[in-house]
Amino acid sequence: MTTLNEPLEILQIIEAGADFLFLKEFEQGALSAFINDVLKNKTLVDQIRPKVILKSIYLGDERTLSTSDQQLLNLLLSTYRSALQAYQRYYHFKFEFNKLQKQLSHKNSANINIDPTLLNSFISEFRTPLNNMLHLIDLLKTSNDQQEREIQAQLANINTDYLLTLLNDLQKAIDYQLKGEPLPVSEIEFNLRDCIEDAVSPFVIKTGEKQIDLTVYIAPDLPFFIKSDPNYLKHLIFYVLDLIFLNLEKCSLLLEAIPAEEGQFQINFTFPKNEKLNAMFSITNNHSPLAFFEYYRKNLKYKIQLKEAEADQQRIEALVPFRKAEDRSEIQQSDLSNIRVLICSDQWMSGLVLEELLKQWAMKVKVCNDLKKLDAFLLQAKQAGQPFQVLIFDARPNEDAHFELLKQIAFSDQYPKPEIILLTNFGKPGDAKRSLESGIAAYLLKPVRSRELKKAIQAVLSKSKPDSGLVTRHSLKEAETPFRILVAEDNRVNQKLMLSVLKKSGFEVELATNGQEAVEMFK
Structure with a gap:
């Protein structure tokens, strides 16, 4: 039994002929460094022969395996590393969060005048990413698939980054409130699309859990770069999405950013009518949505309201003021012009959003809204002498019948096989493996980022697929050439x-x- 404070201590354990290895409480960060060193040390890995048990009082978890199969050993070590890192981060955030709450409570007891509206919203934002982290830890501890673990670890990093940002913003807000000053509004230049997609990213896991099909549409005629406060905008988007996800399930949700009057753009959240949400909008205390929206109106000049939409839909509309940034639209260099792509989505809005996005890259796009007609689309394209090179399949939440359908297409001899990209919600264990078996080239989680989709299309067409054979958001990141x-x-x-x-x-x-x-x- 050892703390393994130094990576090379495992050499001494092996040389001593130990049959079992238990991990006690250790210095924070030491185990992660130890495992990294072990995996990189080929000489050490070749020497490992005894049965190994890894156990931690932090995880309350025990793993046993025979190291005669080196691949299984690497699998265990990498899984343990990812789960442990996520768990450590979670408790770090929990500690910092509790400290901030105590600080705020103490100052309130001293009769200092504090406006709690923004602070309450920040505190409520912790719930979703923290729950995501716990869910990912459970998955990491039980997953036996390398690709799925890589995706889960990357999602853990996304939620970690959001939590770090939120902690900083909360501490900053408390500092200003304790001085009796409102949190300042900073006008800086930022990428609008990145800001919106960053705010949405923590909900990737929730879309699968709640079976909500979230579609994000950013109008192409909006500027790429604007001058405003990106943190306030990000918090607004997160707050509204979190409100909707708490009260709805098994439905479609549209987030769209569109042009408005000069000096403004509009963000719409369209969703099915819901009595719980309506009731929340009638409450006027400091924890209510109305108080949050009033804070934005008073301090940032936003205009936010709940409106009736078409059919049985409701819409939260937010008019966001901004100033134009310097003309520095993103360079649209693309090797995708004239690539023939078929989008298959039985959700018309999702298909429409994907179609408009791909046309911005000068691709030749067709949309099939009926799964039963998908085969006919592919046959007709072949007969016209213009077979589709890429098939983007937009799967419904919590459904898996598409695997069999896509497998039939991938192995059909009636038409040239298109490169298949599956867009799906965070799903069941084994989905990545089933994608490979079904002949799918890329497996991306919704809501997919526009840059991510573009890189995936480029990857499958260039045949530069990862060793695993499946393009994922993890493999795309790994393929980037870093500085x-x-x-x-x-x-x-x-x-x-x-x-x-x-x-x-x-x-x-x-x-x-x-x-x-x-x-x-x-x-």
Whole structure:
């Protein structure tokens, strides 16, 4: 039994001929470094022969396997690493969150005048990403599929990043409120599409759990870059989505950003009528949606209201003021022009949004809204001498009949096989494996980011698929060519901090422990 504070301690354990290995309480971050070193050390991996049991008082979890199969050992270590990192992060956030709540409670007891509206909304935002983290930890501990674990670990990182941002914003809001000042509004230049998609990303897991088909539409005539406060905008989008997800399930939800009057754009959330939501909009205390929207109206000049929409739909509309940024629209360099693509979606709005997005990349697009006619579309395209090169299949939440349908298409000899991209909600264990068996080229979770979809199309057409054979959001990120950074630092704690921050940002990092070593590595 050992704490494994140093990675090389496992060598001593193996040399001693130990048959079992138990992990006690350890220094934070040491186990992650240890496992990384083990997996990278080929000599060490080749030496491992005894049966290994990994156990942690943090996870309350025990894993046993024979290491005669090296692939299973790597599987265990990587699963354990991912679950442990996520669990540590969760408790770090929980500790910081409780500390902030106590601080706020103490100041309130001192009769300091604090407007709780924004703080209450920040606190409520913690629920969704924290629940996501716990759900992902459970999945990571039980998953036996490498690709699914990679996707789950990446989703954990997304929720981690959101929590970090939220903690910083909450602390900043408390600091200003304690001084009797409102949280300032910052006008900075930012990418509007990235801001909206970042706010939506923590709901990827919830769309599967609640069986809500979330479609995000960003009008192409909106500027890519605007001047406003991106944090306030992100919090508004998250707050409204969280409100809807708490009260609805098994439905469709449309989030659209469209042009409005000069100096404004409009964000609409359209969803089925719901009595619980209507009741919440009649409450006027500090925790109510009306109080939150009033804060935005008073401090940011937003105009937010609940309206009746067509049929049995309701819509929350938000008019957002902004100023134009410098003309720096994203460069639309694309090698997708004239690529023939078929979109199959029996949800007309989702199909329409995908069609407009792909046409921005100069692709030749057809949409099939009836699954029964999908085969006929493919046959007609072949007979016209223009077979589809890509098939994007938009699956409904919590359904899996599409796997058999797509398998028939992938292995049909009636027409050239298109590269199949499956868009699906966060689903059941084994979906990635079933995608491979069904001849699917790419497996992406909804709501899919526009850049992610574009890169996936480019990947499947270039045949530059990952070793696993399936393109996922994880493989797309791994395929990016990172900037290389050389870090010279002799302090072990600072080394860990800098490596963690830079690697999370996508950089490839080399570490030198002193100046002389840095000079030699730079040569």
